[in-house]
Amino acid sequence: EVQLVESGGGLVQPGRSLRLSCAASGFTFDDYAMHWVRQAPGKGLEWVSGISWNSGSIGYADSVKGRFTISRDNAKNSLYLQMNSLRAEDTALYYCAKGATLISGSYYGAIDYWGQGTLVTVSS
Amino acid sequence: DIQMTQSPSSLSASVGDRVTITCQASQDISNYLNWYQQKPGKAPKLLIYDASNLETGVPSRFSGSGSGTDFTFTISSLQPEDIATYYCQQYDNLVTFGPGTKVDIK
Numbered sequence: 001e002v003q004l005v006e007s008g009g010g011l012v013q014p015g016r017s018l019r020l021s022c023a024a025s026g027f028t029f030d031d032y033a034m035h036w037v038r039q040a041p042g043k044g045l046e047w048v049s050g051i052s053w054n055s056g057s058i059g060y061a062d063s064v065k066g067r068f069t070i071s072r073d074n075a076k077n078s079l080y081l082q083m084n085s086l087r088a089e090d091t092a093l094y095y096c097a098k099g100a101t102l103i104s105g106s107y108y109g110a111i112d113y114w115g116q117g118t119l120v121t122v123s124s
Numbered sequence: 125d126i127q128m129t130q131s132p133s134s135l136s137a138s139v140g141d142r143v144t145i146t147c148q149a150s151q152d153i154s155n156y157l158n159w160y161q162q163k164p165g166k167a168p169k170l171l172i173y174d175a176s177n178l179e180t181g182v183p184s185r186f187s188g189s190g191s192g193t194d195f196t197f198t199i200s201s202l203q204p205e206d207i208a209t210y211y212c213q214q215y216d217n218l219v220t221f222g223p224g225t226k227v228d229i230k
Contacts, residue, residue, distance in 0.1 A: 035219070037168075045160075045168060045211055047219040059218050062125060095167060108215040110158045112179070114167035 002026040002113045004096045009118030012086055020118060022079040022096030030054075030074035033099030033107040036081045038092035039117070046092070049081065050099070050107030057106040064090075086122045093117040126150050126214055128222035136230040143199040145225045147190075147212035155191045156216040162224075163208045171210075172197065204229060 008020040020036070036048040049060045049070040058070060069082040079096055100112035127150040137143050147157065155175040160168040170179045172188035175195060185200045199206055207229055212222040 037221075044209075044224040045162070045213075045221040047213075047221060050219060061218065100170065100173065108156070108219070110170055110173040110179075110215075111160075111168075111213075112170050114169075116167060 002098065004098060004113060004115035006094060006096045006115045006118035009094060009120045011121045011123065013124050014087060014122055016086055017082070017084045018086060018120060020081040020083065020094055020096075020120070022115060024077045024079065024096075024098070027098070027113075029072075029077040031103050033057075033101065033104060033109065034070075034072060034079045035097040035099065035107065035111055036070060036079075037095045037097050037111070037114075038090075038120075039095070040089075040092040043092075048094070051079070052105060052107045053103055059107060083120070086120075088122050091120060091122050093119050126153060126217050126220050128212055128214055128220050130210075130212060130222040130225050132225060133223065134226040134228070136228045137202050138230045139202055139204060141202045143202050143206075143227060145197040145210055145212075145227075147195040147197065147222050149193045149195075149214055149216075151216075152192050153214045153216035156214055157188075157190070157195050158213045158215070159186075159188055159197045160211045160213060160221075161206075161208045162211065168211065199227075202227070202229070 035050040096115040097111045098113040100110040159172040162168040
């Protein structure tokens with residue numbers, strides 16, 4: 001059974017940093033792209049970032065480019081999101097999600113499994 | 125950047141009704157379009173990938189069609205458990221979700 005468990009969320013002041021982690025199990029982690037997708041309270045889904053299986057292809061939404069960094073450690077079956085210079089508008093539930101395509105050269109494609117999310121609140 | 129629009133933003137229909145949601149991309153995205161269902165308090169679920177392919181285990185009353193800039197998602201016979209918000213998602217250039225369509229029972 002595929003499991004994605006996010007951690008690292010919490011309350012943080014504007015301008016500060018936070019690092020999210022995602023522990024993956026139930027599938028061969030280094031065969032698939034991974035994503036971070038967020039959802040502000042009462043709002044729709046917003047893709048944040050994606051990373052290919054070998055970290056060779058990485059993309060970011062314009063809203064986070066230059067502030068957030070996605071990374072993965074295939075030896076630890078883990079995905080990370082380093083979030084710097086946080087803003088109030090980054091407040092959201094952050095989902096770790098698995099790409100559906102086996103060993104694709106990019107992170108593009110469908111997302112077939114999602115974690116339950118970790119809540120990030122940016123407020124003074 | 126590719127922008128996605130969906131219509132309607134919300135709809136109410138009766139059990140058994142045929143429900144149709146449209147999704148439009150700001151530029152040609154071929155068939156690089158997926159559809160998701162999100163129930164309140166839950167993570168999204170993939171229903172349709174590559175515009176028209178039904179994800180394994182998803183009921184056949186769900187279907188998708190389209191290519192280029194215009195796409196359609198259909199529930200052939202609405203069931204009470206289909207109450208949810210539905211999102212389209214493109215992956216031709218980066219990844220973008222549509223704003224969502226909330227589906228209720230009348």
